[in-house]
Amino acid sequence: QSVLTQPPSASGTPGQTVTISCSGSSSNIGSNYVYWYHQLPGTAPKLLIYRNNQRPSGVPDRFSGSKSGTSASLAISGLRSEDEADYYCAAWDDSLSGPVFGGGTKLTVL
């Protein structure tokens, strides 16, 4: 059971906008930044969004993050087939004194 809660799956058709949610508590998302990673099949996770809504260089602006209270969201606009991957949210947890992750959302592009 992961500390952060994500829907196990999401889907969309090419060109659509898909949103993935991430729910936590006051000790993690409620008081710390949220990060998003994507993991293509058979590869290592890659940082997609840091500090709630910042994109590392090289990440397209089709990916955007937001946070409100103890929840966060990742939006992917202009969906492409290559976006099919697992997406994980993460945040620092004050109780654990370490990072916590969501269980992951498998995105399918129909």
Added chain:
Amino acid sequence: EVQLVQSGAEVKKPGESLKISCKGSGYSFTSYWIGWVRQMPGKGLEWMGIIYPGDSDTRYSPSFQGQVTISADKSISTAYLQWSSLKASDTAMYYCARMSPTYYYGSGSYFDYWGQGTLVTVSS
């Protein structure tokens, strides 16, 4: 270019010991914390622990405290994760990851670069 290169896949029997490695390059290895993350088959990511190679300060997740040992050899820019007695439930992919920003471990820190993963299979 920042790179974390992990050692190859391992197949072990229950009760055996194991040490896997993660070699950093392209940055100052002693200036960033390096963490280990477990991914069990078909499951999500779990933080195991972290080390600061500069002085070997080490922290563990309560779920993994006493189950594994994290170490580092700064002379060869390599971090390690080891088990003294493997169990079948240790079968998983293990990732090392660099934590940013420099020197810091705490709220606001995050994993920015990841190794390619080491698959550990424990089976009799």
